[in-house]
Amino acid sequence: MGRPGGLVRGDAPWDSKPNPFMSQPEKIKVAIVGASGYSGEELVYRLLNHPHAELSAVTSRPNAGQTLAQVFPRFATHSQARTLRFIQPDVEVVAQSAGVVFLALPHGVAAEFAVPLLEKGCTVIDLSADFRLRSAARYKEFYGHEHPAPALLEKAVYGLPEFYRAAIRDARLVASPGCYPTSILLPTLPLLRAGLIRSTGIIADSMSGVSGAGRKAELDYLFCECNESVRAYGVPKHRHLSEIEEQLSIVAGQPVVIQFTPHLIPVNRGIHTTLYLSPASEFRTEAEAAALGARIAACYQEAYAAEPFVHLLEGKALPDTKNVVGTNLLEIAWRLDPRSGRLLVFSAEDNVVKGASGQAVQSFNILSGFPETAGLV
Amino acid sequence: MGRPGGLVRGDAPWDSKPNPFMSQPEKIKVAIVGASGYSGEELVYRLLNHPHAELSAVTSRPNAGQTLAQVFPRFATHSQARTLRFIQPDVEVVAQSAGVVFLALPHGVAAEFAVPLLEKGCTVIDLSADFRLRSAARYKEFYGHEHPAPALLEKAVYGLPEFYRAAIRDARLVASPGCYPTSILLPTLPLLRAGLIRSTGIIADSMSGVSGAGRKAELDYLFCECNESVRAYGVPKHRHLSEIEEQLSIVAGQPVVIQFTPHLIPVNRGIHTTLYLSPASEFRTEAEAAALGARIAACYQEAYAAEPFVHLLEGKALPDTKNVVGTNLLEIAWRLDPRSGRLLVFSAEDNVVKGASGQAVQSFNILSGFPETAGLV
Amino acid sequence: MGRPGGLVRGDAPWDSKPNPFMSQPEKIKVAIVGASGYSGEELVYRLLNHPHAELSAVTSRPNAGQTLAQVFPRFATHSQARTLRFIQPDVEVVAQSAGVVFLALPHGVAAEFAVPLLEKGCTVIDLSADFRLRSAARYKEFYGHEHPAPALLEKAVYGLPEFYRAAIRDARLVASPGCYPTSILLPTLPLLRAGLIRSTGIIADSMSGVSGAGRKAELDYLFCECNESVRAYGVPKHRHLSEIEEQLSIVAGQPVVIQFTPHLIPVNRGIHTTLYLSPASEFRTEAEAAALGARIAACYQEAYAAEPFVHLLEGKALPDTKNVVGTNLLEIAWRLDPRSGRLLVFSAEDNVVKGASGQAVQSFNILSGFPETAGLV
């Protein structure tokens, strides 16, 4: 699909791309701002083990002064984790330390760091929602406040590699997609692009593990409040709708409104999405169903057969979050239902990996020219 | 709605209703056939503590000879649980022991017991799927074998008290509803009956705890295969569709086909269902939405305000399985989505209580003339 | 054992015991102060369903103004739960509402309510640690501040019914035991009293569900921090040691020091304790082991055969928290290990029921003259 939004590299001061931070031929210095949450922890893990990244600075207000291994004991095997210490977030220090900076900050806060880091020449991969939308008005509608840096919106690239790979390659500001959007867009976009489904009536029913709520001390996310519990939340207008619908609309060539219902389930990690879609053509006979099925299979094959992180399941297999937790994989399976005339598509991913930090590293690999699976297997 | 299906008491030999088993003025002798699974265990619990039931026989092939407390140590406080022993399933013994017999058996097997027990004068409350459908053909379509006792299908009463209370009162054979069907029918039937929603395009997306799979030694239900996992299964044509659609069709007055997707989540008990419904009238303005909302609220109030086991949530509250596990409650909340034009309804229940054994005891209370909440609070 | 501490009813103003609060012949008015935590919720549940209690007041600062059913939706079936509203904690109002008051407050705070409530003639059942010790010095050593009402310490009765039943019967102030202490004392006290084990070298290794930490918004108790985790905490000097050792010392007739290690495991409820004990006599031969085993069995039989809430397991069965969660039961099993010369004893209980609110209701039943199992089956 090329670059759906026609994004091109801008001409801002941060637009030329030197790379003075390449410490050896094959390693790029990277920093993480705001690394005390679950996404930050996963970023630390992936970048500590990345063959082409050198983690040079990690910031966290609450953890400043402590080593990575003190805060995240699971990394104790890594010698660097025993020595590298969290610092206070400081744009100047971060910009001098690294060529590529990952922002794992709350929305609103991320933009405050992105602007000066870009001005100082860094490439920024932002995991927040701040640069995922192109419309500042839509941002305000869904996030409740004015966008802090609207001028950057058109320069940011939506970091969904399977659809924006070329744009990511040249990006200086990557807006890494949300966890739910990734689980919904990857199964839907190829079908919509191919005209196999209608752009109306789309329903996405998702279940997420509790890490999606972040590492926040709130009663709702206590163990005893989540364990042995399942509940919907954020209905009917969850914030992630904004970026999901924007991306669907770009591909559909017209405004798309969908139904999206997130549920909280008692697992640490993982998002499962069940999509209810209407095929563009009816399939009343077995022959029609077989023909339509063949077109859907071919569409997915064309889109994803060569993708390292999209796993098209075969036979009777259905996605299961336990198969993808800890990996950057997204599983997809689909079924035509001749009784209802609908197409059901199922996906599973790790919300912290393919839904956040893993996908951000995937973008990092792309824009740095490294193998796309580096640090992700 | 009266008796939707026009069920009347039949004239079979088991149709007169003496009650020679009433041991004291207020206690009825009851038996459970097949009490080693999760539903059987819950039945034992409810009936041991029931103020008007005397548990006189409990059968189980694997547990025969052991006391209730040996098999289910949690009942050790009950003196009867320390003395009553499981026996081998034997129609003659059971029929002599009890006036009301609960069957907690696999489908197909239940009918083999129901027929002779009815002939011997017992009232039967069957928790299996054997008598939930009126059509033997539909049974065969969904369960894969001929119905073992088709003549009884029209005599059985579908044991959903909120809709078949009058018929249950006179029933000699109650087909207690399935867990998913209960979670889908209670939120949907009032709206459909009132003409507030269309009978087409209904989608039910459900999540169930693992007890729904029964106490079976299968790899798929091992702790490590279910924990930290969520997956869809039984798509797109789960067996429970048959009874759901039959009940919806009765109320709609025409055949109804719905979409139903069950998912397995890592909790012991609990079903959460999210329903996607199309209001019969559009609501494009705020005024239209308010008017429609008022009608929906009134419809639910009329249907359930006096029901002891349906809890209509108010304000921002949404159903949560942790609020209903261990109770016979079903929670309902709803939201109109002006963006999509849909009505979303959410329900939560304990699949083993309101979805199985609790509801069966509710029917027992009704047909015995006891307070409907007896043994259920 | 009679009353181990020789407690007798005092002669304070609150010592005469009228009972003007008896609303009908068989119901006593009760109140709960501080009912928003897990123990408070369980107290509400038990007292709402209690055949001889009428819940007349429930206080909670954060929930004041809301009905019980709004805060605890699981009680929605109870008509009273739909009408009774939480009030602000106010001694005057509470004392006028109820004859027996349960305190489910943090330690230190409980005493502030207990003193005036006792003065106003109420009987107080305190679930906090404030009155469990007889020594104000020991309280200060373990709780870090001066005891707020040391004069009451000698009047309080330690509410472990299996050992203080007679004293509880006459008590005006019951100090309901802690969750860990209950799980350790019930298996140990009979053996120690009978001289079957030494009072030295006792080790108690316990695992608790997360509800034991209370409903507090702290990072350590978030779902993702507890799920898929097990860890020791509070070592080597957990506060509960103070009451455990005091009770052991009373029975042993000399100071007892034990080793106690609590662990946090990912379950909502339940405590499992493994005790390592040294038999007073050696058992080197099979005959010696058999003789000792017979004495241990007889000791436990004598202590607990008639107790409704202590379940002595037989054969190969071992305690399992899943068998006691939701019940007021404590399970006990034991094994002699000829290789090590030790006696291993295992116990399981629900920390919120037998370890807190259920045991408090048991004391309530005793001091009110009701059947001890009322509201607890």
Place this chain on the structure above:
Amino acid sequence: MGRPGGLVRGDAPWDSKPNPFMSQPEKIKVAIVGASGYSGEELVYRLLNHPHAELSAVTSRPNAGQTLAQVFPRFATHSQARTLRFIQPDVEVVAQSAGVVFLALPHGVAAEFAVPLLEKGCTVIDLSADFRLRSAARYKEFYGHEHPAPALLEKAVYGLPEFYRAAIRDARLVASPGCYPTSILLPTLPLLRAGLIRSTGIIADSMSGVSGAGRKAELDYLFCECNESVRAYGVPKHRHLSEIEEQLSIVAGQPVVIQFTPHLIPVNRGIHTTLYLSPASEFRTEAEAAALGARIAACYQEAYAAEPFVHLLEGKALPDTKNVVGTNLLEIAWRLDPRSGRLLVFSAEDNVVKGASGQAVQSFNILSGFPETAGLV
């Protein structure tokens, strides 16, 4: 400690060590026999990603014919996992495929493969219990049948790298330690070797995740039987005692008998062990405690400061399985308790990694001359 048992390379036919299987300078061909369980799956994961291993054959009776990715969808990113198929277990084929063979088979079965594989020149790393003991009599005592290949017992090396590194380097048959033994031996052996603790009275209280029971279709390990449950099992004489006591005895220079109690907790992976130890010297004063503490700290530092996979925690930190799950780390912390005179030591590991497959790969790295952390970070 050198080689505690004085093991030397034998002179059997499998004793010379060519390495014709080295496909490139840096990769060794490896095979896994019995790769359908949890340990087998982890071995596949580690070896697929190992920089110096080439997975050339994987056997499994139930999965023969399927690709790795079909059986373990989480490996779908690996191109080899999409092509390599499970084969039936066949010594001839395996021996021709690989120079190093990992056995992930039940005890008793493993020896049947080990003998011919060794004869054909393979190096064998066995994850079962078959070669962990030196005494065939002790094997029979604990495992209930004659040892199938007693002649090999003295040639096998106990694969605990931190203590047998030199012997592993030359081994042709490595008996990789059990999960519980690893969690107990690593914290205990240094103290025992240094004479800091007595060899008597040792108590090990352990909790294990359910993966420790293997992927077996048994009722006891169903989700609903393990979730919200904790229970002891295998008391008082668990099989793992045999290898724990043998290793302790070697270091102590005299027979050691310990107390070991395993518990099953509802997590997928992870073992936590709490050890109760008696210091060889008393510490009644603060000065004595400080002096003893310094010796313990120095002892652990000397043993483990340079070990990549043993993490000595500092300050207030205590081991937590969530910090080690998915890693080859074992965490250790300790506390002196002046009240009881005991030394408490805590450890946490992933039972499937450091307790099984990760440790086996560690041995593989050692005997192959690769960096010890290869494939394990």
